[in-house]
Amino acid sequence: xxxxxxxxxxxxxxxxxxxxxxxxxxxxxxxxPGAQTIVAAAVSLIFLNKDGEDLLNPATPNYFPMKDIxxxxxxxxxxxxxxxxxxxxxxRGKALTKERKPYRLAVYTYFNIQDAIETKxxxxxxxxxxxxxxxxxxITDTIKTEWHYNEKNGNTIVQKFWYNGxxxxxxxxxxxxxx
Numbered sequence: 001x002x003x004x005x006x007x008x009x010x011x012x013x014x015x016x017x018x019x020x021x022x023x024x025x026x027x028x029x030x031x032x033p034g035a036q037t038i039v040a041a042a043v044s045l046i047f048l049n050k051d052g053e054d055l056l057n058p059a060t061p062n063y064f065p066m067k068d069i070x071x072x073x074x075x076x077x078x079x080x081x082x083x084x085x086x087x088x089x090x091x092r093g094k095a096l097t098k099e100r101k102p103y104r105l106a107v108y109t110y111f112n113i114q115d116a117i118e119t120k121x122x123x124x125x126x127x128x129x130x131x132x133x134x135x136x137x138x139i140t141d142t143i144k145t146e147w148h149y150n151e152k153n154g155n156t157i158v159q160k161f162w163y164n165g166x167x168x169x170x171x172x173x174x175x176x177x178x179x
Contacts, residue, residue, distance in 0.1 A: 041158050042095075042106040043143055044174040047135070054102035055179055064135045066096050073110035074130040082108070082131075094133075104174055107133055109158060111147045123151035139179070 047055035047064060055063050071082035071093040082093030097104040109131045116125035131143040144162040149155070160169045168175055 041111065041145075041147070041156065042108050043145075043158070043161055043163070043168075043171070045105045045107060045163075046102050046174055046176045047105070048102065048176060048178055050178065056096060056103035056105055057101075066094070068136050069094060069105070070134040071107060072132040072134065074132065075110070075112070079132065082110075107131065107143060109143055109145045109147075109161070111145065111149075111156060111158075113149050113156070116149065125149040125151065135179075141177075 053060045072079045093108045095106040110129045116127040118126040133141045145158045147158045158171045
């Protein structure tokens, strides 16, 4: 429990220091026009089978090999492969972390500032997007996100997400999925 708390605190402090270090104290505008920092756009997932075994670990029967996992973004109603976007990180929009057991899959979700559905008077733009996570040729999960873009500092952060329709409001929490 202490490790989990410490890890969350460490991530929070890193984000606060990163945002503080990147801000321009002499201006409320981004340092460069159109400059943008993606603060948090990845969703962290653990996949377990009915027996609690790690489905991202090759030692588990019927695991999900990274080479077979595909990521797609819904853009204007069209399914587009993640690797077509420069903003994605990791391997085609996903990254596997093996340092801890069970393994964790980070999925980099899609957003486009021009797709904002609401703009507040303080320059905050709010948008929603959909990412499809294809674990194999039979299983495709849906990740819907609500993201916020701050015009004043250029930061973008996913505020909350829905995994297969279930709301998760803590973007820094690793979600456990049973398959």
